[in-house]
Amino acid sequence: MIQRVKYPVGQQSFPKLRKSGCVYVDKTQYIPELLWTSSFIFLSRPRRFGKSLLLSTLETYFRGQKELFEGLYISTVEKDWTSYPVLRFDMTGTLGQSAEQMTDYLLTCMEDYEREFGLEVESHITDVGNRFRRLIKAVSHKTGLDVSKDD
Numbered sequence: 001m002i003q004r005v006k007y008p009v010g011q012q013s014f015p016k017l018r019k020s021g022c023v024y025v026d027k028t029q030y031i032p033e034l035l036w037t038s039s040f041i042f043l044s045r046p047r048r049f050g051k052s053l054l055l056s057t058l059e060t061y062f063r064g065q066k067e068l069f070e071g072l073y074i075s076t077v078e079k080d081w082t083s084y085p086v087l088r089f090d091m092t093g094t095l096g097q098s099a100e101q102m103t104d105y106l107l108t109c110m111e112d113y114e115r116e117f118g119l120e121v122e123s124h125i126t127d128v129g130n131r132f133r134r135l136i137k138a139v140s141h142k143t144g145l146d147v148s149k150d151d
Contacts, residue, residue: 028074
């Protein structure tokens with residue numbers, strides 16, 4: 001009997017990929033190097049090249065979902081599995097046809113996170129950068145977890 005292999009064509013969610021039993025090429029050995037030796041990371045890859053899956057993998061890692069990494073390299077080196085708050089802004093959620101649309105989308109995302117973390121909704125702040133900084137500080141204060149290795 002031929003055993004069929006499930007390939008994750010178009011799969012952008014690490015948790016779904018791992019739970020569905022699809023083939024996964026383990027690249028988790030790059031996580032420590034990527035995260036702890038780089039200050040800024042710019043992902044410049046063509047479409048359909050795994051950028052979203054990589055970000056989903058990192059999000060899952062930072063959420064401390066150890067069980068999804070069983071059998072992968074990172075499970076042999078990671079000892080703490082701390083769960084950190086993750087703020088993920090998925091730009092596929094907007095068409096971004098104008099600066100105003102992008103601003104509205106980002107402000108809506110930040111309002112959602114303010115509610116999720118039980119923070120004061122600061123809809124009076126319409127400057128995206130300022131509101132984002134305030135959101136990061138508020139989430140850090142609320143959770144007691146640092147958001148930057150440099151602070």
